[in-house]
Amino acid sequence: MLPPVRCFTCGAPLGHLWEEFQRRVRAGEDPSKVLDDLGVYRYCCRRTLFTSVTYIEEMAMYHVIRMRAARQMQGETLGGGVE
Numbered sequence: 001m002l003p004p005v006r007c008f009t010c011g012a013p014l015g016h017l018w019e020e021f022q023r024r025v026r027a028g029e030d031p032s033k034v035l036d037d038l039g040v041y042r043y044c045c046r047r048t049l050f051t052s053v054t055y056i057e058e059m060a061m062y063h064v065i066r067m068r069a070a071r072q073m074q075g076e077t078l079g080g081g082v083e
């Protein structure tokens with residue numbers, strides 16, 4: 001969900017590498033070469049950076065939709081139903 005702060009296996013700090021890794025890979029560079037350039041050689045750390053997916057923005061969108069639906073349902077419950 002969030003960018004990894006540390007390697008999940010060995011605990012090496014990785015958070016400071018996340019933005020550059022993402023930017024360069026999105027620009028079309030080979031992820032393996034980017035990891036080599038960043039000095040990430042352990043396979044556990046490479047896996048952590050390579051397989052992390054950030055979807056906090058998508059989750060935030062669903063939270064907004066869910067809150068709107070909850071408000072609508074609450075309004076329906078309070079506004080109508082008793083006749």
Ligand SMILES: [Zn+2]
Nearest residue numbers: 007010044045
């Ligand atoms: Zn590691």
